[in-house]
Amino acid sequence: MKRQQFILNMSLIGAASLLSPKLLFARNSKPIRKVHIPLGAEHIRHGLYSPKQIVSTNLPSWFEVFERDILLSNGHSVGPNDLGVLNLKVNADSLSIFQKGNDFSILNGRENHDLSPQNSVKTIQTKTGKILILPVGKNKIEHPGAIGICLKGTVKVDSQQLNEFDCLSLTSEQVVDVKQNSIIILIQNTL
Amino acid sequence: MGGIILDQPLPSKGLDMVDPFLLIHHWDDQLNGGQKQQDAGVGPHPHRGFTPVTFIFKGGVHHRDSTGVESIIEAGGTQWMNSGRGIVHSERPTKELAESGGKFEIIQFWVNSPAASKFDPPSYQPLKYEDTPTVKSADGLVTIGVVAGQFHGKTGPVSGSSPLATLRLEASKGGEMSMEIPKDYNALLYVLDGEVKIGDKTVGTKDMVVFNNDGGSIDVSILEDTRAIILSGEPINEPVVSYGPFVMNSEQEIREAIRDYQNGKLGTLVERFEG
Numbered sequence: 273m274k275r276q277q278f279i280l281n282m283s284l285i286g287a288a289s290l291l292s293p294k295l296l297f298a299r300n301s302k303p304i305r306k307v308h309i310p311l312g313a314e315h316i317r318h319g320l321y322s323p324k325q326i327v328s329t330n331l332p333s334w335f336e337v338f339e340r341d342i343l344l345s346n347g348h349s350v351g352p353n354d355l356g357v358l359n360l361k362v363n364a365d366s367l368s369i370f371q372k373g374n375d376f377s378i379l380n381g382r383e384n385h386d387l388s389p390q391n392s393v394k395t396i397q398t399k400t401g402k403i404l405i406l407p408v409g410k411n412k413i414e415h416p417g418a419i420g421i422c423l424k425g426t427v428k429v430d431s432q433q434l435n436e437f438d439c440l441s442l443t444s445e446q447v448v449d450v451k452q453n454s455i456i457i458l459i460q461n462t463l
Numbered sequence: 464m465g466g467i468i469l470d471q472p473l474p475s476k477g478l479d480m481v482d483p484f485l486l487i488h489h490w491d492d493q494l495n496g497g498q499k500q501q502d503a504g505v506g507p508h509p510h511r512g513f514t515p516v517t518f519i520f521k522g523g524v525h526h527r528d529s530t531g532v533e534s535i536i537e538a539g540g541t542q543w544m545n546s547g548r549g550i551v552h553s554e555r556p557t558k559e560l561a562e563s564g565g566k567f568e569i570i571q572f573w574v575n576s577p578a579a580s581k582f583d584p585p586s587y588q589p590l591k592y593e594d595t596p597t598v599k600s601a602d603g604l605v606t607i608g609v610v611a612g613q614f615h616g617k618t619g620p621v622s623g624s625s626p627l628a629t630l631r632l633e634a635s636k637g638g639e640m641s642m643e644i645p646k647d648y649n650a651l652l653y654v655l656d657g658e659v660k661i662g663d664k665t666v667g668t669k670d671m672v673v674f675n676n677d678g679g680s681i682d683v684s685i686l687e688d689t690r691a692i693i694l695s696g697e698p699i700n701e702p703v704v705s706y707g708p709f710v711m712n713s714e715q716e717i718r719e720a721i722r723d724y725q726n727g728k729l730g731t732l733v734e735r736f737e738g
Contacts, residue, residue, distance in 0.1 A: 315706075315707040315708075316471065317471075317474060317485065317486045317573075317705055317707070318486060318488065318515075318571075318573075318707070318708060319508075319707040319708055320505060320506070320508055321508055321509065321707045321708045321724075322506065322507060322508050322509075323725075338725075341707070343706035343707040344706075344707075345706065346474060346479065347474040347479070347486065347705060348471060348474055348475060348476070349476075355706050355714075355717070357721055359721070359722075359725045361725070366722050366725035366726040367722075368718060368721050368722045368725060370718060379718045379719070379721075379722050382719065384715070384718070
């Protein structure tokens, strides 16, 4: 018996794929203390996955942040199940924030924690730090040196506005105003 | 480093995988030369949970990995790397090719690993052209290189994580061959260039054919000089979650792979370049 039936020719219509790492950049001009976390690349199956660290004098030495990546779920084009990845290091302990659609979560050890805002501050303890998820509204913060990362929407830190994937090293007694449908996390160094 | 333009017949719209084969990339390029090797090809990147395999057709590929392996394989050869629990590797045209230019053509395909093997130690199996067993058709016009698995009494030197047969076909116009493939294997044929007839269908350059599991042989008639690959293997039939460079059984395992890579648990590769 011969194998004669086949699905013909999946082939290559529009399937030329580009593996293209993009240059990273960080806004670090002097008067502005916020640092933008740029999108590194969207990765097809394979993909040159190798997130680059963002170097900025506006970030403390205990905190490292890497360019974001999007891993395409179907391996060839953008879709609803794509996985956004934002890697951080707190005192060399790696933490990965994942985005699927509008949902954000963080992998801490083997546990995934939902990062959606609650009615009050939610705290996640990591090996060497603490992550606070602030509720919507005005939050008076006294965590000098903590890093704030806006994951979604907009957040005002005193007079400075953070947009999506902006981060900022906080000084003491700042007011963080979290707008509706916005998410900001604060990362504290506990060592 | 600039981008790389290549053909990706798998995955494509409507076809996510042909279990256990997850991806086929065909990179066919004319390198202009004048490049340093470190600026050519694909730099260090991680993998976990499957085996990326490179068939080299033109030029040479310089493989380096985080286990300390460094290996150059030239046209006609194969680089078979089981990423297992994790490896970081780079794949670049040879120094001479990057500097002097020339033709460069490879196919990379991915073979999934069963869950039980996903955390095996990583390994690398190089195979040179002269060490690849071949089978010829009765008319002498079709030559099949047997890289892994069994085909017409020949056994490929490379061993995989699951039963399979991976083959390279080179044929001259007018050749004919009936290729025996186990009925329970999934099978596909991808044409690098040329034209063949299978059943009543004509299959040309950069076409891919996926066969039904309804028989044990594939009859091929060669209409034009042809180069192709034939990938066949027993389906693993497990959940597959694939993102970027990782292939696992669940999204949680993907997330852990990403984090483990950031933590350096998949290894580190510092490339050293001459000159």
